[in-house]
Amino acid sequence: MNVLIAGAGRLGTQIAQVLAAAHNEVTLIDADDDRIAELEGRLPLRLVAGDACEPALLEHAGALPADLVIATTGDDEDNLVISLLAKRQFAVDRVAARVNDADNAWLFDQRWGVDVAVPAATPLISLIEEATGTTDTVALLRLSKAGVSVIETVITAHSRTAGHVLADVRLPEGTLIATIVRDGQPTVPTPAFTLRAGDELLLVSHTATEQEVHAAFQ
Structure with missing residues (x-):
């Protein structure tokens, strides 16, 4: 674009x-x-x-x-x-x-x-x-000095992880889920958290790319 x-x-x-x-x-x-x-x-x-x-x-x-x-x-x-x-x-x-x-x-x-x-x-x-109109994975912030990226991905009805618990998702190495926003409310998820369409995930990583995060969830 x-x-x-x-x-x-x-x-x-x-x-x-x-x-x-x-x-x-x-x-x-x-x-x-x-x-x-x-x-x-x-x-x-x-x-x-x-x-x-x-x-x-x-x-x-x-x-x-x-x-x-x-x-x-x-x-x-x-x-x-x-x-x-x-x-x-x-x-x-x-x-x-x-x-x-x-x-x-x-x-x-x-x-x-x-x-x-x-x-x-x-x-x-x-x-x-x-x-x-972006509803997919977007690199929100790059902290170049620290080598850290904050990456967002949104779960849709077509995401393969929709309906699955976080424990089933294999995250890229060096990546953590900072928060999940559901219905406008942020929460720190547990491994038993079940993903559903509309969930916005914010992940922090010092190694993963947007494409790798996309592949893990979409």
């Missing part, structure tokens, strides 16, 4: 890291040249310096082939302009935008090209799922 992210602040950078780790083609844009320079060489993605509210810059950054545009700047007006350009001028299939001020939430709809409006307080996991 080709992804264009406008805004290289904390949220935009985290989203870019997650989607790049999940093997998407990601371009991150920011108007601050110093911020882009700071990120050079640190992220496995394309960085573009410039104002994403400018159609020419968006086109240069790759808006035409983009499957998803995410506007995560700290300015609601900018996020709306970016969303409208992405949808109307570049016909991007899916556009998500961050809502910084709750009073402006009513503006973030399809009239402004926004498919998914994301309140500023939305957890990163939910934001990624809402923006991309």
Whole structure:
């Protein structure tokens, strides 16, 4: 999937890291040249310096082939302009935008090209799922210095582990289940915990890849 992210602040950078780790083609844009320079060489993605509210810059950054545009700047007006350009001028299939001020939430709809409006307080996991439609395994966080990854996988009705207890699942070496979220409630599972469709598992590993975790559960 080709992804264009406008805004290289904390949220935009985290989203870019997650989607790049999940093997998407990601371009991150920011108007601050110093911020882009700071990120050079640190992220496995394309960085573009410039104002994403400018159609020419968006086109240069790759808006035409983009499957998803995410506007995560700290300015609601900018996020709306970016969303409208992405949808109307570049016909991007899916556009998500961050809502910084709750009073402006009513503006973030399809009239402004926004498919998914994301309140500023939305957890990163939910934001990624809402923006991309991802319900499979996603690398949520890579702690490069510690060599640790936090990986999420979601049990579906088609998962081969649905209906099985955790004791039956052979986890990749060096991998632990940190928590399972069921019906919005997190729990620390026991080996007797029975998995069912809709369960969200967060695993911590210093060796396993997303593909290995996917293979264990799906």
